Amino acid sequence: xxxxxxxxxxxxxxxxxxxxxxxxxxxxxxxxxxxxxxxxxxxxxxxxxxxxxxxxxxxxxxxxxxxxxxxxxxxxxxxxxxxxxxxxxxxxxxxxxxxxxxxxxxxxxxxxxxxxxxxxxxxxxxxxxxxxxxxxxxxxxxxxxxxxxxxxxxxxxxxxxxxxxxxxxx
Amino acid sequence: xxxxxxxxxxxxxxxxxxxxxxxxxxxxxxxxxxxxxxxxxxxxxxxxxxxxxxxxxxxxxxxxxxxxxxxxxxxxxxxxxxxxxxxxxxxxxxxxxxxxxxxxxxxxxxxxxxxxxxxxxxxxxxxxxxxxxxxxxxxxxxxxxxxxxxxxxxxxxxxxxxxxxxxxxxxxxxxxxxxxxxxxxxxxxxxxxxxxxxxxxxxxxxxxxxxxxxxxxxxxxxxxxxxxxxxxxxxxxxxxxxxxxxxxxxxxxxxxxxxxxxxxxxxxxxxxxxxxxxxxxxxxxxxxxxxxxxxxxxxxxxxxxxxxxxxxxxxxxxxxxxxxxxxxxxxxxxxxxxxxxxxxxxxxxxxxxxxxxxxxxxxxxxxxxxxxxxxxxxxxxxxxxxxxxxxxxxxxxxxxxxxxxxxxxxxxxxxxxxxxxxxxxxxxx
Numbered sequence: 001x002x003x004x005x006x007x008x009x010x011x012x013x014x015x016x017x018x019x020x021x022x023x024x025x026x027x028x029x030x031x032x033x034x035x036x037x038x039x040x041x042x043x044x045x046x047x048x049x050x051x052x053x054x055x056x057x058x059x060x061x062x063x064x065x066x067x068x069x070x071x072x073x074x075x076x077x078x079x080x081x082x083x084x085x086x087x088x089x090x091x092x093x094x095x096x097x098x099x100x101x102x103x104x105x106x107x108x109x110x111x112x113x114x115x116x117x118x119x120x121x122x123x124x125x126x127x128x129x130x131x132x133x134x135x136x137x138x139x140x141x142x143x144x145x146x147x148x149x150x151x152x153x154x155x156x157x158x159x160x161x162x163x164x165x166x167x168x169x170x
Numbered sequence: 171x172x173x174x175x176x177x178x179x180x181x182x183x184x185x186x187x188x189x190x191x192x193x194x195x196x197x198x199x200x201x202x203x204x205x206x207x208x209x210x211x212x213x214x215x216x217x218x219x220x221x222x223x224x225x226x227x228x229x230x231x232x233x234x235x236x237x238x239x240x241x242x243x244x245x246x247x248x249x250x251x252x253x254x255x256x257x258x259x260x261x262x263x264x265x266x267x268x269x270x271x272x273x274x275x276x277x278x279x280x281x282x283x284x285x286x287x288x289x290x291x292x293x294x295x296x297x298x299x300x301x302x303x304x305x306x307x308x309x310x311x312x313x314x315x316x317x318x319x320x321x322x323x324x325x326x327x328x329x330x331x332x333x334x335x336x337x338x339x340x341x342x343x344x345x346x347x348x349x350x351x352x353x354x355x356x357x358x359x360x361x362x363x364x365x366x367x368x369x370x371x372x373x374x375x376x377x378x379x380x381x382x383x384x385x386x387x388x389x390x391x392x393x394x395x396x397x398x399x400x401x402x403x404x405x406x407x408x409x410x411x412x413x414x415x416x417x418x419x420x421x422x423x424x425x426x427x428x429x430x431x432x433x434x435x436x437x438x439x440x441x442x443x444x445x446x447x448x449x450x451x452x453x454x455x456x457x458x459x460x461x462x463x464x465x466x467x468x469x470x471x472x473x474x475x476x477x478x479x480x481x482x483x484x485x486x487x488x489x490x491x492x493x494x495x496x497x498x499x500x501x502x503x504x505x506x507x508x509x510x511x512x513x514x515x516x517x518x519x520x521x522x523x524x525x526x527x528x529x530x531x532x533x534x535x536x537x538x539x540x541x542x543x544x545x546x547x548x549x550x551x552x553x554x555x556x557x558x559x560x561x562x563x564x565x566x567x568x569x570x571x572x573x574x575x576x577x578x579x580x581x582x583x584x585x586x587x588x589x590x591x592x593x594x595x596x597x598x599x
Binding site: 099100 | 234278282294295298299302305306308309312313316326327
């Protein structure tokens with residue numbers, strides 16, 4: 001995986017906390033917030049997500065991918081440089097998901113100065129609050145990497161962001 | 171003899187998962203099935219044995235687009251069963267949060283999901299490139315609706331501050347007052363968007379619908395009224411199950427609803443508008459006139475215009491309510507549990523959402539019945555599709571498929587609600 005060492009001042013974890021591996025974004029947001037990072041969980045409503053792009057100049061978004069790659073596979077995408085690959089990120093039922101948010105913001109000139117997307121391949125999107133073991137391992141292994149790249153103002157320990165994030169598998 | 175099959179395996183730009191199969195033989199429809207294959211979710215069974223006070227929070231999870239409709243219909247039903255009479259201030263605050271839901275739901279559908287059909291765009295991703303100003307306005311309007319829901323409900327989706335009897339906490343007056351300038355802007359923006367949409371080329375289509383909605387002599391209905399139609403139906407909400415019959419069909423996981431005589435009917439913006447046009451503020455009726463609408467609109471493709479007029483109405487109504495806001499005190503009316511039966515019916519963005527509960531003496535739910543708007547609209551959607559297909563046979567399969575999707579989107583169907591939506595298959599046999 002290329003490691004351009006992106007820096008970010010706002011982390012957005014996209015996903016649904018009750019749909020197993022879809023919760024990996026909110027799970028990471030909770031871990032980063034507990035470590036003092038500016039981080040929020042987001043359900044992925046694209047129309048609302050566009051508004052979040054004005055909250056910081058350097059943003060990193062984590063979301064689950066569903067591309068057929070092995071569970072836990074990591075992608076790092078410079079979203080300012082190019083559109084997200086088709087059919088990789090899960091869409092909301094209204095199809096106004098992350099890709100919609102990024103392309104709408106691009107068309108409207110609302111993209112932040114830097115926008116990186118961290119994709120973590122999911123395995124199970126059924127009902128439940130636990131991440132699959134391979135996805136949990138990949139997410140856990142990424143926490144320190146993310147903390148090293150957070151250059152925003154530490155805000156101290158924050159309450160868990162938004163809806164309750166998924167739990168790592170026991 | 172020619173055969174033709176049109177398949178639409180997964181409908182886009184609707185809430186939920188469904189499909190359409192049409193088989194034609196010599197330009198006659200042999201089979202037309204609007205298939206909802208999203209799995210049933212058994213909410214009514216889930217409610218049995220739970221405290222009645224849980225019903226609003228549980229049923230709000232039926233839908234992420236119109237949770238307030240479920241909260242309000244469930245709350246009304248439980249309150250009736252428990253003998254709770256809410257205060258005028260609680261009622262006004264409920265109407266205010268409901269305006270937020272109408273604004274965000276209608277704008278999302280009209281501007282981002284339905285407008286691409288009329289603009290010849292393949293999806294919502296293209297609309298920002300083709301019509302950036304439209305999208306900027308739509309996003310701002312949607313944010314306004316979300317903000318209303320956050321200020322009153324605690325968050326934009328699945329509110330946490332609502333409950334049987336009222337609210338956990340009344341919002342501060344200054345938080346409500348802060349909404350006023352954006353609501354003033356929103357009413358004008360919605361009017362401008364309705365007039366801009368009125369210049370779309372609408373398919374030439376009309377049907378003699380039975381429009382069913384709440385009817386209220388005093389106001390454009392959101393929270394309460396009798397259930398009425400343009401064909402003489404006039405019943406209290408407790409009589410709903412006697413007037414409306416639900417049945418199962420093999421090709422759909424959602425129940426189909428018909429009038430007692432077996433006829434399909436329409437709920438939603440066109441029905442509300444037709445049955446309550448005189449209760450709209452003059453500013454909204456003027457917008458409707460300038461957009462080319464009469465007091466009754468029977469072209470379903472023009473539902474996009476009525477939705478935007480209802481957004482204008484919701485902004486104006488929210489403005490009125492915000493300017494006259496008095497924090498309810500107490501924020502909630504309590505009552506001890508008791509056995510009883512209660513009904514609730516409110517106007518979700520897509521039409522009437524009816525709830526009925528039977529409680530035992532401990533206030534535990536013995537039985538529940540929930541009839542969402544898309545279930546009610548399904549038979550009428552199939553009737554519309556049959557009419558649209560037969561009038562569009564000269565279109566090639568791709569164009570016909572697109573026209574059918576557009577006809578379905580006229581209803582802003584919420585399949586997740588209906589299963590408690592679209593593959594299209596056209597078989598030209």
